[in-house]
Amino acid sequence: MTKAKRAWRKANAYVRSGQHAKAIDWLSRTQAILDGDRPRRQRLDDWKADYMLAAVVVLVLLWVANG
Secondary structure, three states: OOHHHHHHHHHHHHHHHHHHHHHHHHHHHHHHHHHHOOOOOOOOOHHHHHHHHHHHHHHHHHHHOOO
């Protein structure tokens, strides 16, 4: 769930419970989140490269230990 959706749901919960001041605060937070820049997508290539490097290190250590 995104930050905006979480804030929107919290605001709606406060509206339903009658706590309108808190609902206005959360609606303004939702608007601020939506007006801000979108977060960058994370590249999975870097993530895969880290795990591949770790796997190679483990394989070399196992090879040396059994050597």
